[in-house]
Amino acid sequence: MAEQEFDLFGDPVRQSNGRRGRPKHVPSQENRNKVIVLLAMGWSNERIAGALHVSQPTLRTYYFSELKARDIQRDRLDAHRLMLAMEEANKGNVGAMRLLDQLISKSDLALTTGRLGDAQRKAAAKPETPGKKAQEKLNAHKVLGGDDTASDGWGEDIKPGSGMH
CATH class of the missing domain: 1.10.10 (Arc Repressor Mutant, subunit A)
Incomplete structure (x- = not known):
């Protein structure tokens, strides 16, 4: 039996078996x-x-x-790396301790960033807009003078009787 040949990347080289097509x-x-x-x-x-x-x-x-299981493979890989680093750190390997510290810091940063991102998304969410009837009431209240600053930006400058005496 002849030894099998491998290519540059370690894959076995396929030999012709006398039949047509790919094995x-x-x-x-x-x-x-x-x-x-x-x-x-x-x-x-x-x-x-x-x-x-x-x-x-x-x-x-x-x-x-x-x-x-495509969606969970990255988490599985990270968990495997963390466990290997933990095992080596427990044996006293200083390099593994340093790597474990980096992995933990990276994980903490991701968790913190995720929490901040959630908080920012909640804060940046659209403010609740009033309904059509409530907006009409608000506009009418502003026009009648219930609001000190008119919606056109002039404010107290052109109200009748202000500052003329």
Whole structure:
């Protein structure tokens, strides 16, 4: 049995088996992990299929369970990195302690920014506008002089009897 050859990126080189066409794709755990990492990085199905040298239908056929969990893959990757850093920091690895501190700071910043963003969105939300009838009442009140500043911006300057005596 001859040893299998691999290309520059570690993928097995396909040898001609005497039959026409491309051999059937055989999914491996390594390829499953590659799909998970690429999903975590936000890659599209087209890019992932290209990286694996398969068509998009083949990608969807063999890696459907990984593709189904697309939305949570980034969180899973971050959690895995955090756990690895924690394990190494517990062993006394100073570099891992520094990395763990950076990851925690990054997470805290994201949480704080998210909270600030929510607060800013609430503050920037449109103020509640009065209904049609309430707005008409408000306008009538302003015209009758119930408001010290007229809506035209002149204010007290042109009111009859003001400042002429």
